[in-house]
Amino acid sequence: MDGDHTPMKHVWLLPIWLGSMLFVYPHMSPFLNLDLGIRVSPDRLLFLVILGLFLKSTSGQRRVGAVERLMFAFALLATISWVTTRSDADITKLRWLTTIFQLAYFPFIAYYIARNSDYSELDLKRLLNGVLIIQSYLVFTGLAEHYQLSWLVWPKYILDRSLADQGDRLSGSFGNSDILGAALVMNLACLCIMTLYTKGPRRLYLYALLILSCACIYFTSTRAVWLGLFAVLLILYFARTGLRKPARILGFCLLLVALTGLGSKFSLYQKSLFSRRPETVEYRRTNLQAGLNTFSEHPFFGIGYGNFAKRMYAGVPGFDEKALSSGNENTWLGILVDMGLVALLLYLMILVLLIRSDVQILRRHDGEEQLSRPFAAVALGDLRFQLYPPCFAFLVQGIAARLGKRTQEAPANMAGEDLEPIAEGTY
Numbered sequence: 260m261d262g263d264h265t266p267m268k269h270v271w272l273l274p275i276w277l278g279s280m281l282f283v284y285p286h287m288s289p290f291l292n293l294d295l296g297i298r299v300s301p302d303r304l305l306f307l308v309i310l311g312l313f314l315k316s317t318s319g320q321r322r323v324g325a326v327e328r329l330m331f332a333f334a335l336l337a338t339i340s341w342v343t344t345r346s347d348a349d350i351t352k353l354r355w356l357t358t359i360f361q362l363a364y365f366p367f368i369a370y371y372i373a374r375n376s377d378y379s380e381l382d383l384k385r386l387l388n389g390v391l392i393i394q395s396y397l398v399f400t401g402l403a404e405h406y407q408l409s410w411l412v413w414p415k416y417i418l419d420r421s422l423a424d425q426g427d428r429l430s431g432s433f434g435n436s437d438i439l440g441a442a443l444v445m446n447l448a449c450l451c452i453m454t455l456y457t458k459g460p461r462r463l464y465l466y467a468l469l470i471l472s473c474a475c476i477y478f479t480s481t482r483a484v485w486l487g488l489f490a491v492l493l494i495l496y497f498a499r500t501g502l503r504k505p506a507r508i509l510g511f512c513l514l515l516v517a518l519t520g521l522g523s524k525f526s527l528y529q530k531s532l533f534s535r536r537p538e539t540v541e542y543r544r545t546n547l548q549a550g551l552n553t554f555s556e557h558p559f560f561g562i563g564y565g566n567f568a569k570r571m572y573a574g575v576p577g578f579d580e581k582a583l584s585s586g587n588e589n590t591w592l593g594i595l596v597d598m599g600l601v602a603l604l605l606y607l608m609i610l611v612l613l614i615r616s617d618v619q620i621l622r623r624h625d626g627e628e629q630l631s632r633p634f635a636a637v638a639l640g641d642l643r644f645q646l647y648p649p650c651f652a653f654l655v656q657g658i659a660a661r662l663g664k665r666t667q668e669a670p671a672n673m674a675g676e677d678l679e680p681i682a683e684g685t686y
Contacts (some may be wrong), residue, residue, distance in 0.1 A: 267312075267313075267377060268312050268318075269308075269309045269310075269312035269313040269314065269317050269372065269375055269376070269467060270315065270376050270378065270382045270386075271307065271382070271645075272308065272310065272312070273309065273386055273389070273654070274312040274386055274390070274393075275389070276302065276305045276309055276391020276597065277389060277654075278389065278391070278392070278393050278396075279301050279302035279305050279428065280302045281393065281396070281397070282303070282414065282432050283416070283422075283433065283434050284298075284300045284302075285349050286414070286416035286419075286422055286434070287414055287416065288316060293626070294458055297353050297356065297360075297581070298357060299356055306368075309372065310368065310372065313323070313372045313375075313376065317375055317376070320374060320375070320533060321371075321375045323371075324369070325612060326375075326609060326612045326613065326616075326660075327367075327370075327371055327374075329595055329605055329608050330367035330370070330371075330609060331367075331507065331510075331534070333367075333379035333602060333605040333606055333609065334359070334363035334364055334367060336363070336598060336625075337363055337564055337598060337602065337604050338359060338600065339360050340560070340561065340563055340597065340598050340602075340603070341355055341356055341563075341564040341565065342361060342566070343563065344562070344564065344565075344566060344568060346562025346563060346564055346565035347565075352629060354565070354657070355564055355565030356681060358565070359564065361650075363588065364484060364591075364649065365650050365653070366650030366653040366654075367653065369650045369653050369654045369657065370512050370653040370654065370656055370657040371657065372550055372654075373542070373653075373654050373655075373656070373657025373658045373660075373661060374655065374656075374657040374658075374660045374661050375657075376657075376661065377661075377663065378658065378662065383630060383658075385551060386658075387450070387452060387453050387477070390446050390449045390450060391450060391453065392443075393445040393446060393670065394443070394447070394472060395434070395468060395519045395592050397431055397442060397443060397446070397475070398443070398468060398471045398472055398475050399471075400412055400413070400417065401429050401430065401443075401475040401478065402430050402474070402475065402599075403432065404417055404418065404429060405429055405475075405478050406428075406576075409519045413636070414432065416432070416434070417432055417434075417499070418433060419680065422434055423435070423436075424436070424437075425437075425481075427480075428478070428479055428480045428481065429475060429478040429479045429480070429587060430479075436479040436482055436484075437479075437483065437484065438482050439475075439479055439486060440476055440479040440481045440483075440484030440485075440487070441487065441644040442651070443472050443475055443476050443479075443484075444476060444484060444487050444491055444571055444641075444643075445651050445652060445655070446472070446651075447472045447473075447476075447488070447509075447510070448491050448495065448637040448640050449471075449637055449655065450465060450468065450469060451469070451495055451502045451505040451506065451628065451633075452463055452502070452633045452634065452637060454466070454502070454504065455501050455502070455629075455630075455633065466505070466508065468513055469508075469509060470508075471536060471667075472477060473488070473509060473512060473513065476488055477516075486644045487642075487644060489668045490640060490643050491640035491641070491643070492506045492510050492513075493506075493507055494636055494639055494640040495636055498621055498632070498636035499621075499641070500633045500635075500636045501619065501633060501634045501645065502636060502637075516539060518612070537557045543589065546571075546589055546592065546593060547589065549571065549597070549613060550567065550589065550593075550596045551592075552591040553567060553596050554595055554599075555572065556597045557599060558599055558600055558604075559574055559599045559600055559601055560587065560598065560599040560601060560603075560624060561595070561596055561597045561598040561599035561602065562596060562597060563597060564597045565597060566594075566597060566598050567596040568593065573683060582607065589605070591625075594606060600609070603635055610642065613638070613642065613656050614639065614642065616634075616635075616656075616659070616663065617635045617638050617639040617642075617656075617659060618633055618637075618639070619663070620662075620663035621639070622637060623663070631659065631662035631663045634658055634659040634661060634662055635653065635659045635662075637655055637659070638652075638655045638656045638658075638659040641655050641656075662679070
């Protein structure tokens with residue numbers, strides 16, 4: 260982040276792109292969701308603009324490492340599986356090809372762009388400010404949705420429970436409580452970085468937003484999201500990157516809620532969410548059993564991309580048709596059954612290399628880039644949600660990897676000292 264840093268236009272567009280992925284455009288207007296076989300929406304058009312600007316501004320400077328090669332291999336394998344098994348042959352829309360873009364192409368390209376871009380102090384602060392605006396929207400809209408303050412909710416489809424995947428839970432603009440919860444947790448982790456350099460009223464607003472974010476995460480009533488929040492707070496607390504204070508404050512607030520019984524689903528004195536809804540646990544057990552039975556048919560390369568979900572909707576032999584009415588709800592299992600052990604091992608290798616990169620950065624001295632280690636801690640925590648759209652987790656991973664490259668020659672931080680808070684304007 261030198262004074263002669265040349266701004267990259269595509270980096271400035273990243274916060275806008277993240278904001279454009281908040282909405283379900285088919286519920287808003289047909290003009291925002293053109294059906295050309297593959298859905299064409301503002302977020303995807305903006306992604307193409309970012310990709311074009313990235314390719315233009317980084318010509319001759321881009322590097323491809325082991326992670327990118329594994330990503331390419333996985334995406335190629337998924338595409339070949341889709342082509343050879345003709346998963347979309349019996350439907351008019353390219354449904355399963357679209358999911359390949361969501362699972363592989365978009366997040367992997369986001370990582371490649373982030374890892375091969377340069378960031379100034381202004382670039383990173385602009386990105387975090389964008390996350391602040393996005394989180395403010397999600398939190399205040401979520402609170403308005405929960406308390407039925409309809410005049411504060413936009414877009415209005417949020418209030419239509421028939422459009423939500425889980426009608427009784429907070430689902431926000433995504434129409435899905437899992438995705439909303441994942442976005443809230445990932446944004447919360449990034450906002451913790453802002454506590455390192457913000458001061459005054461803005462710092463108070465930031466902490467208030469973090470606490471309200473936890474309230475909205477509670478209202479999603481989603482166990483996986485709750486566990487993800489706990490994991491993120493633990494990583495931020497023990498990573499020794501200067502993020503211990505916000506993690507400690509939020510952890511204390513959660514403990515206070517549990518001890519006082521303010522949240523009936525997260526209380527020490529009555530049944531919590533983890534002991535409720537046993538039918539969902541039973542569904543996942545049946546889902547797993549059906550998947551493993553199907554996996555045994557073609558263990559190495561799977562039954563074809565998208566075919567496991569199609570079988571579940573049609574009815575899996577040996578299982579009650581109503582028992583699997585919601586389809587496959589385990590993406591890891593879907594990869595294993597659809598594309599076999601080869602694809603699952605490729606994806607696991609990608610995650611292992613990303614985790615190793617984050618840990619290596621965390622063990623280094625902060626050196627020239629004081630935010631490299633905080634970003635690495637956030638990236639490590641966000642990996643819990645790497646399979647959730649939008650592909651924010653991979654974008655943060657790419658940024659952390661790029662910032663970490665500047666500290667590779669710095670001495671290892673074996674003692675793991677805490678970073679001093681970063682003063683406003685000095686970064």
